[in-house]
Amino acid sequence: MFLCRAAAVAVLLLTSLVGTAHASADGPGVSLAVPAYFNPGELWGRLADPGVGIVVANPFSGPGKDVDPTYAKAIADAHAAGITVLGYVATGYLGSTGRATRLGETTPLAWLAQAQQETARWYDLYGSYGLGGVFLDEVQNVCGPANAWSDTYRALDESIKSLHRGAFTVINPGIGTEECYADIADVSLTFEGTYETYRTWQPPAWQRGRDPRRFWHLVHATATREQMAEALSLGRQRGAGYMYITSDVLANPWDTLPDYWQDELDAARPQDTTPPARPGPAVAVRRGPTTLTLVWRPSPGATGYDVHVNGLRVTGTAGRMPSVTLRNLDPDTRHTINVKARDAAGNASAPGVAVPVRTRKPDRDPPATPGDLRAAQVKVAAVRLDWAHAGDATWYDVLMNGQPLLRLPAALLTDDATVPVTGLTPATSYAFTVVARDATGNDSAPAGPLTVTTAVPSGDPISEASGSVTGGEATYQARYNLPFDFHHVYVDADNDAATGFAVASIGADYLIENSWFYQHAGTGWNWTPVDMNPLVSSADDLFVWRVPITGAHRVVFHGSGGSPESYSPVITVS
Structure with missing residues (x-):
């Protein structure tokens, strides 16, 4: 009976492939997706429009350590809209370009652990206010x-979705990916660049004909x-x-909304508002x-x-094929789909008919306790955690104070690997x-x-x-x-406090921020990225940077976010 039913469904699938999807007269509809890298307030209020589908919140290049009431309200208001x-x-980039984690590591395991902890912190701080998921930046x-990098990103996506049911995920390589990324995350941001570049850019051939809601262009x-209208047409x-299209420019083109924001909303709205027929039961x-x-x-x-499981959207298909594989479900459990x-x-x-489906029972041999x-x-x-590995494990779950924190693929935990846990309180x-x-x-039975x-911290914040x-x-170099x-590191290369960004009695012509290097441009907090990674190492919190600057000059070291803001004394470098 089951084989006959599966065969009948297969015939329906083949039938679907010979049909063609209708499109609206003005091409595919576009939902605006905005990296809102500006503080909550009037601009966030202007995002509350049916034409906006996604907004990215970014208080501190991540969630920070404590709830920001203004962000909590902004997230709740946007969710309500x-x-x-x-x-x-x-x-x-999983360390593949030399980017280091907060503990100075460049391994895929270290980045996977840090990204999962950042995700857990986002949900801990803002989950109750309507946070919908995470935006994974700096993706290969x-x-x-x-397939080591794509497999690690797939594991990261699966772990996020299994630990935070209903999480919506976006990956941002910023350029077209190879096809191994087709089933990773709900959306892939495959263009991030200028209007002039976009005019001649083309997506990879494998993306053509796929579900448009799998791809995002900035x-x-x-x-x-007029240029905005042309860019929208090209995107369709x-x-x-x-x-999302903006007149803003580097260094941060996402720190405001364009003057033509309302026109962009109007231009993006599709003429076709007729929903498709609901699909059959799964x-x-x-x-x-x-x-x-x-x-x-x-x-x-x-x-x-x-696809919705127990009332939550958990995934989407990679294209028109009416088929999907759900992963990381609880065994021997009834799921309503x-x-x-x-x-x-x-x-x-409208949603298709909900049907109950039960996963099979697991085998009777649980893995050994770590x-x-x-x-x-x-x-x-x-802290860094270590344990003796269980030979038949495929994943390891790390719980902190009884709450799930990490789900790590066993394949990444080599015998000498330790698992970093950061963002803790001294x-x-x-x-x-x-x-x-x-x-x-x-x-397995739990270890621990x-x-x-x-x-306990001791000495000066920066030494x-x-x-x-x-x-x-x-x-x-400085120890944080x-x-x-x-x-x-603020660098006064010309020893002139009247030029550059005024900070701590110097005029900073250059700025190092973690593993990024910037040159001051214009006035105020306005920086242009320099294409290099200045970070040499950060082992044991001793940060060492190297940049192409010569001659005697002055610098001041600075720390912020996560702890009270601190400066070092100004020093002369020669």
Whole structure:
């Protein structure tokens, strides 16, 4: 009976492939998706429009340590207006370009752990205010050796969606990706650049004909309303279901809204507002303990589908094919599933009939309990955890004070790897447990709890500040003794306090921020990125940077975010 039913569904799938999706007269609909890298207030209020689908919140290049009441209200108001608000999370290209985590590491495991912790903090601070998911920035666009990078991003996406059910995820490589990224995250941001570049840019061939709501384009330096209209038209032709166009320019083109914002809202609205027919009920053609492969009768004109489990949207299809595989489900559990169809204009159908589907029971052999759970390192605001691995584990769950924090693929935990936990409070005790999970969803008995107390800070917030000039380069170093989100070096290259950005009695012509390098432009807080990574190392909180600056000059070190703002004395470098 089951085989006959699956065969009948397969016939329906083949039938769907020979049909064509209808499109509105003005092309696919575009939903505006805005990186709102400006403080809550009047501008955030102007985002509350049906034409806006996504807004990215970014208080401190991440969530910060404490709830900001203004952001909490802005997120709640946007959520009430039907907008999906995403929290900003950096992934550092998984360290492949030399970008280092807060603890100075450049391994995929370290970046995966930091990104998951940032995500957990976003949900801890703003989940109750309507946070809809996360925006994963600094994403690689190539598969990597033996698909290592794309597989790690897939694991990150799966872990976020399993630990935070209903999370909507976006990856931002900023350029077209290889096809190995097609099923990673709900949306891929595949263009981030100027209007002049966008005029001649083309997406990768594999993206053509896919669901437009899988792709997002950001176009800045678009000076006029006419250019904005042209960019929108090009985006429709290139299959972008999400766009944002602004006249703003680098260094931060996302720190305001354009003067033509209302015109952009009007131009993006589709003429076609007729929703597609609702799809048929989902049928499980393959069931596993933690996975379900589903198919359903297609909806004529649909370009994609959203799948809801127990009332939450958990994933979308990669294209028109009415089929999806759900992963990381709880074993031996009844799940209620229905499907909505979307057309090229972005219209959503009524939900299909909800059907109950039960995952299979896991096998009877749970993995071994991870052994020898210990703190390999304890710092002021971070610890490193280590444990003996269970041979049959596919994932490890790390819980902090009884709450899920990390879900790490066992393949990334080599024998000498330790797991960093950052963003902790100094002189505070935390209880950690680790659980191994196998491929069928069995959990081991927990290892722990292990109680760890972070160190007490001592001395100046910033110490050991020094610098030197050798061979056409300046090297700066300082030890940051408190957990700062931002580690700055302000550089007064011309020794003139009247030029550059005024700070701590100097005029900064250059700025180092973590692993980014900027040159001052114009007046006030206005910086242009310099294409290089100045960070040499940050082991044991001793940050070392190297930049192409010569001659005697003055610098001041600065820390902010996560701890009270602090400056070092001004020093002369020669």
